Amino acid sequence: MKNLRTSNFVLPKTSKNATFTLNQISGVNAVDIPAEWEKLDASELSGTLMVVGAPDVGKTTFARYLFKRLDAGKSRRGYLDGDPGQSSLGPPCTMSLTAAKDENDAFPPAGETWRYFVGSVSPTGHMLPVLTGAARLVAAAKEAAISTIVYDTNGFVDPGLGGFYLKMAEIDLLKPQVIFAIQRQQELESLLIPLRRSKRTHVIDLPMSPDAQRRERPFRQEYRAQSFARYFQSSAFLRINWRSFVIFPTPHFMLHQLVALEDARGFTLGLGIVEEIDRIFSQVYLRTPLHSLDEVDAIRVGDVAVDPETFRDRRLNRKS
Ligand SMILES: Nc1ncnc2c1ncn2[C@@H]1O[C@H](COP(=O)(O)OP(=O)(O)OP(=O)(O)O)[C@@H](O)[C@H]1O
Ligand SMILES: [Mg+2]
Structure with a gap:
């Protein structure tokens, strides 16, 4: 695994982009880019690309990396932020889909935005608005000819709380071409085992970066307060x-x-x-x-x- 501690690096040759600043990915100074991320052939990716995992495994960090790696010349790209708590594209309690503008790969993207109100900072008790929001946002983007969408899902995967059923329903509705799965241990296996054998999607397992950090409840609360204050x-x-x-x-x-x-x-x-x-x-x-x-x-x-x-x-x- 390669640990990059410099402020710039050159993208692998699978991307047309030349360079980008690492702190554009996650707001921190350095992002660990595991070798498995670099090996991905982004030129083959299109459709809905869903990133799933438990809280704090590095879904958003990878989703932003993937978004930058997509071939801007091939199709219009969009980024769907599916987390009504630690939202990256809009205020908390919402899900947002933003299109990339031209070949610009800055984050947040600068194109058109569609936003859906979930009404809560957590999918607990609000799984239907999350599901409806994801389906409505992807449909709106597709109507606007945005055909490659990175879907950065929330970390609500706990089977005891209905998390598996939410993810399964999203997969059934959105029919992602690829599911990128990031696991701490084996916590997603009962969701993934049938999908790995099915022809309806393609599961790609990615290791969790050792640099992924857990954020406790007070940090999450403060992140939301700052996000609302800015909004x-x-x-x-x-x-x-x-x-x-x-x-x-x-x-x-x-x-x-x-x-x-x-x-x-x-x-x-x-x-x-x-x-x-x-x-x-x-x-x-x-x-x-x-x-x-x-x-x-x-x-x-x-x-x-x-x-x-x-x-x-x-x-x-x-x-x-
Ligand atoms: N590859 C990485 N290199 C450096 N830091 C990372 C990496 N992956 C994750 N982190 C850090 O770990 C923390 C959690 O990462 P991230 O927000 O990507 O996780 P997440 O799975 O999207 O979390 P959530 O479940 O809250 O949405 C962040 O502070 C992030 O900067
Ligand atoms: Mg996230």
């Missing part, structure tokens, strides 16, 4: 009469609740934090970076509250 930093207030909009699932607003303002296709135009509720006049005051309600078709209320001072989130227990 809302240039927000203003919008007053909304909720009788003028469709509300999913019901107009049952709570203080500091996170909501999504959605377009007619169900994609997120912007998120908002409920800062005041006027039940007499059916109005909510939302803090949101969205400047106009012109394209808003519906409001989707989430199951999370975000403190507008600290941007820390907490789960809401909705009664209806």
Whole structure:
């Protein structure tokens, strides 16, 4: 295994790109590139490329590496961030798919973005929105002729919590051409054994880098708070009469609740934090970076509250 500790390196000859800076991959100074990653023939890859693994095995680091390795001249590329907790392309509670712009391989990519509101920072209790989001985002990208999509999945694979069934359902729906599996031990085997023998996909096993680090709950919470803070930093207030909009699932607003303002296709135009509720006049005051309600078709209320001072989130227990 090769450990690269320099700030630049030359891509293997399978890629047309010349060089890139390592800290563009993961926000850290050095990324360990295992020999198995380098050996991949990226010129053969197309369709949906799904990266699966338990938390902190290095899925995002590999997915970003893979995205850069794809042949930009061959097909339009997109990156699907499937983690509503430690999101890399959008604010927490959402999944986002962003297209690469031209041959530019910077991260985050600079092309068109589609965003889907999951309404929670974890797939626990929200597996259906995660599944629906992945399917809707991939379909939207394909309609826009983006035919190679790296899907960086979340680490929710625990069979006891339904994680296997979520991944299996995603595989059935999205029909990935390749599944890149990163395992700490053998934790994905009961998911992968039938897939390895099936013709419906191709499983590629990758070793976990020794540099992959576990991040504990406080780190994850702080990452989300910083991500929300960045997202809302240039927000203003919008007053909304909720009788003028469709509300999913019901107009049952709570203080500091996170909501999504959605377009007619169900994609997120912007998120908002409920800062005041006027039940007499059916109005909510939302803090949101969205400047106009012109394209808003519906409001989707989430199951999370975000403190507008600290941007820390907490789960809401909705009664209806
Ligand atoms: N190949 C690598 N070289 C250097 N650091 C790495 C490598 N792989 C992972 N890491 C580090 O380990 C941590 C976890 O990596 P990463 O975010 O890629 O994992 P993940 O599987 O996507 O996690 P999550 O389940 O939270 O989505 C990060 O701090 C990352 O920078
Ligand atoms: Mg990740």
